[in-house]
Amino acid sequence: MKKKGSQNSILFFSIVLVSLIIDLLTKFYIISNFRIDESYTIIKNFLSITYKTNFGAAFSILQGQKWFFIVFSIIVLGVMIYYYKKIRDNRFLGISCSLITAGTIGNLIDRLAYGYIIDFIDFSFWPTFNVADICLSIGIALLACYFFKNRNL
Numbered sequence: 001m002k003k004k005g006s007q008n009s010i011l012f013f014s015i016v017l018v019s020l021i022i023d024l025l026t027k028f029y030i031i032s033n034f035r036i037d038e039s040y041t042i043i044k045n046f047l048s049i050t051y052k053t054n055f056g057a058a059f060s061i062l063q064g065q066k067w068f069f070i071v072f073s074i075i076v077l078g079v080m081i082y083y084y085k086k087i088r089d090n091r092f093l094g095i096s097c098s099l100i101t102a103g104t105i106g107n108l109i110d111r112l113a114y115g116y117i118i119d120f121i122d123f124s125f126w127p128t129f130n131v132a133d134i135c136l137s138i139g140i141a142l143l144a145c146y147f148f149k150n151r152n153l
Helices: 004-033 066-082 084-089 091-114 131-149
Strands: 039-043 047-054 117-123
Touching: 004 047, 004 084, 004 091, 004 117, 004 131, 066 084, 066 091, 084 091, 091 117, 091 131, 117 131
Parallel strands: none
Antiparallel strands: 039 047, 047 117
């Protein structure tokens, strides 16, 4: 019989791997089939696929701070490695941190390979984003819920 930690490790790495593959494949599709700022409308005045470059973070804040974000990403990944045993032993925390890890790696790859983040999901009422951003947002929201629920830790 497998231990709980072992099962959670498989779940953790599976989420990281699947999320990262989806992120990288969608970005590869975009750079292979679109020019920068080219757009394809899915639902008029609501949703488009638009190849955007983002030299900052969420909402394009801190534009041009590539090295800051590279160092910050490495620190985030270092924290995940340092706390991996605790993360692994708690399924909810593991899911949250696996999404954060996948999103961090996905955007770090972009910064290292291109010098910017490839964004393409374009809702008319929201800044353009990508799969890594979705993973980060969900992972951070789950982590916040975890700490709110367990605020006596």
